[in-house]
Amino acid sequence: QAVQQEELIETTPEWEGGRHYGSRIVFDKDNYLFFSNGDRGDTPSNAQDLTNSHGKIHRIHDDGRIPSDNPFVNEPNAIKSIWTYGNRNPQGLVYDKANDRVWEAEHGPMGGDELNLIEKGKNYGWPVITYGQNYDGTPITDITEKEGMEQPVTYYVPSIATCGMTIVTSDKYPAWKGDILIGALAKMHINRVDMEGTKALSQEVMLQDIGRVRQVSESPDGYLYAITEGTGLLVKLIPIR
Template sequence: MKLKIYYQLLTGAFGAALLFSCESKDVDQAVSEEQGETVDATFATQTDEMLIKVDTLHTDFESPWGMTWLPDGKMLITERKGEILIFEDDAFTGQKIQGLPEVHEVNQAGLLDVAIHPKYDENGWIYIAYAKPFPDNKGALTIMRFKLDGTNAVDQEELITAMPEWEGGRHFGSRIVFDNDGYLYFSNGDKGNKPENAQDLTNAHGKIHRIHDDGRIPSDNPFVDEEGAVASIWTYGNRNPQGLVYDKANDRLWEVEHGPQGGDELNLIEKGKNYGWPVITYGINYDGTPITDITEKEGMEQPITYYVPSIATCGMTLVTSDKYPAWKGDILIGALAKMHINRVDMEGTEALSQEVMFQDIGRVRTVSESPDGYLYAITEGTGLLVKLLPVN
C-alpha cells in the first residue's frame, strides 16, 4: 500500500511546516555519518510557497544507495548488500538483476552507485561502483560495467580498481556521473583511519577520478605525467565524497563530502585542484580535539558552503525540471544524520541561502531527478522510496 505524506513549504525562517515524522534507526557504524546537533536556523529560508505531496512508493529497503532510470522507464535501485532492484511505473516489480559480482559489504562498503551510459540506447552499458573483496577482510572501490539480458548482468567488464585495498569499510564514497563529453567521474573516500591518504597522489583514496567510459585513462588528466601519481585522479583532498552531480547546462561538476564532527562541504570540482582535507577543515575530531588549527591555506580550495555541525551530506541532485519552478537551478542534498533534504539556493556558483525540508523523513541516502522531471529520494532506517509531487 502506498503511504501519502503532505508538507506545506512556507515562506519563513524555517521554511517547512512538518506534518509527518517517523522513528529513525542508525545504519552506518562510522561516526562520520552519525554526528551533528541542530542545523543553524539561518541556513533555512524559502522565497516561494509550494505545496508538495510526498508519495511513498516503497517501504522495505535494506541500506539503499544509488538509483538510475533506463530509457524504457524502468528504475534501478542498489542495495549495499549487493542487489539491484527493478521498479516499473514507480512500483517494485519483484525482480532483481542476477549475476552481479560479489561485494565486500562492511559498514559503508558494498554495492554503491549505479548509472547508465549517456548513449545507453546505442550500447546498453550500465555502470556500478562497488567494494571488491580482497583477502583479510579488505576491499577496494571498483567501477565495472555490464549489459542486461532480461534481468541477467552479462558482458561484465571491470574497468578500474582504486588501490590499495583497505581493511574495513569506512569512507568508500562513491558516486558515478558522466559529463557532456562522455567522461566518467567517480568519487572515492580516504578510508577513514588514514586521512593523509587524501593528500597522497600515489594512492587512489580521498579523490575524485576521471576515466574514459571503457576504463582508459584520459591523456589530459592533471597528474597523468607525474611520476608515481595515480593517473585517474582529477582532484584530491576530498575526505568522503558521497554526493556527485554534473550540471550539463553549465559544464560544472558538484560534490558533497562528509566532514568529521562538523565541516561537511559542498564543492565545485575543478581539474587538478586540492580541496584541503585533512590540512584544512571546519570540523574537529570526535573527541572534541582539533584536527588542524587552520581552515584556509594557499593552494587549497574553500567549499562553496559548509555545515557546522554536520548534517552528514550524501547523495545530491541539481534541479533542472520546470515542475519545481521555485527550486530550478538549486542543489538538493540528502542528510543522513539530520534526516532531511537540504536545499541550497544557488545563483551560478554562489550559495545564497539554504532550507531544511522534510525533517525526520529518514536518513536520506540520495535525491535524484528522473528523466521526466520528478524528484525522488531514498532513505535508510525508514527504508523508503519517495516521490516529491508538486501540487500547484
C-alpha cells in the first residue's frame, strides 16, 4: 500500500489524450531527479516551446525544488525544470554513473527512433529535424539536421519502438562493457548498441521475437535481465564461458 504520497511537480499545460507521456525517472550521483515527458502526440511543436512542459527532459531536486543552475531558470516564461527540449517521446532513460551522464532513447514517428546523450540545455530537434516520416508516408520535414540542434548518437529506420534501457557495467559481460542495451517494443528484441565512449559503432539484434521488451536492467549482482509484455517473460542473460 502506498502511503504518504507527495506531489513534487506538475507538467503543464494540462493535456487531453492518451499518448507520448514519456514516463521514465532516474537519479544522478548528486540526487538530482531527471524525468522524461513526451510531446503529447497531437501537437509536436510542444517540444520546441519552452513555455510548455511537454517534449522535454526535466531536472529537479528530489523534493521538487528547481535547481538554480538549470538552463532556463532565467528565461522569461520558460518552464524552469526543463533540462533539454525537442524530445518526441522518451521511453528510455538511464544514468551512466561511471561517467556522470544521462542517456535517453525516444520513439520517432514512422522511423527515426533515437539514442541521445542528454546534455544541459540542448535541443534535440523534434519536430524540426527527424529521420522519420508521418504514418501515412508523407514527410514531416525535409531536413535531418540543423545548426543548433543535436544529432542522435544512433537512430533506427524503420522504428523498433525503443523502450527501457541499461548500460552494461558488469564484469560478467566483458565484451559488452560500456555498451547500451535498449528494449524494442514493435520489433520485439533487445538492441545492443556497441559503444566506444559516446560514439555508437554498430547495433546488434538479440533475442528476436521474445515479445515486446519493456525494460532491460542490470541487477546488483551484475546479471542482465529483460521483461516483456504480451509474452510475459522475465529473461536472464547468462554469459557463456
